[in-house]
Amino acid sequence: MIQETLVTTINLQGDTHIAPMGVHVEQDQYIILPFRPSTTLDNLLVNKTAVINYCDDVRIFAGCLTGRRDWPLLPAQQVAGYYLADTLAHTELQLVRIEDDDTRPKLFCRAVHTVNHKPFQGFNRAQYSVLEAAILISRLDRLPGEKIQAELDYLRIGLDKTAGERERQAWDWLMAAIEQHRRGVQV
Incomplete structure (x- = not known):
């Protein structure tokens, strides 16, 4: 596991x-x-x-x-x-x-x-979306851009339906990193 x-x-x-x-x-x-x-x-x-x-x-x-x-x-x-x-x-x-x-x-x-330290209250789909997007970000140099975009489009569905402030903030950070990568700027 x-x-x-x-x-x-x-x-x-x-x-x-x-x-x-x-x-x-x-x-x-x-x-x-x-x-x-x-x-x-x-x-x-x-x-x-x-x-x-x-x-x-x-x-x-x-x-x-x-x-x-x-x-x-x-x-x-x-x-x-x-x-x-x-x-x-x-x-x-x-x-x-x-x-x-x-x-x-x-x-x-x-x-x-x-x-x-404290109880686990469960995950929402937005948390899953951010975790999966983070994994994609860590592989920007190893995955084709089309695959990354297709996965992000799918992950965005769960984010849009269930995100709280924390998840939206994390997603925005990741999307900014992708945009910087596309422009050739080091993160």
């Missing part, structure tokens, strides 16, 4: 990096597969720890992909690192082993601590 999460890691200076990432969960292990080059990969290899954040605020997913990475953090309790202050739950991880790969290494981790 792949869970769409926000992974936080720290570098040697203690600076936190937040990255939207699909984490593979197989029984009692968590597998993180960052593409090279990757700040998440670099940080995990140096510190051997990460925190998975289970969050329903899709602005954080969209924000991380559009240069908005300044989200409130709190210190992790069992590993070196931080978790998002607005997360529903978080799991602190320890790196156990690595299957190296030139493109996308597999980082096998085990949970050392999990905390539930």
Whole structure:
């Protein structure tokens, strides 16, 4: 199973990096597969720890992909690192082993601590639309423009029917990033 999460890691200076990432969960292990080059990969290899954040605020997913990475953090309790202050739950991880790969290494981790902070109230279709659009944004250089536009047109239906203020804001950030990409401007 792949869970769409926000992974936080720290570098040697203690600076936190937040990255939207699909984490593979197989029984009692968590597998993180960052593409090279990757700040998440670099940080995990140096510190051997990460925190998975289970969050329903899709602005954080969209924000991380559009240069908005300044989200409130709190210190992790069992590993070196931080978790998002607005997360529903978080799991602190320890790196156990690595299957190296030139493109996308597999980082096998085990949970050392999990905390539930607040109840999950359910997703709406707009949240799904923003998450899927965020995944498309992360692949702008790998997918044809027609495919991206067709998917966005479909995702827009759910967004228009169910979005609240947070989802609309996140969607607007993503659409601005696509427009910048089309014009050849770095995000």
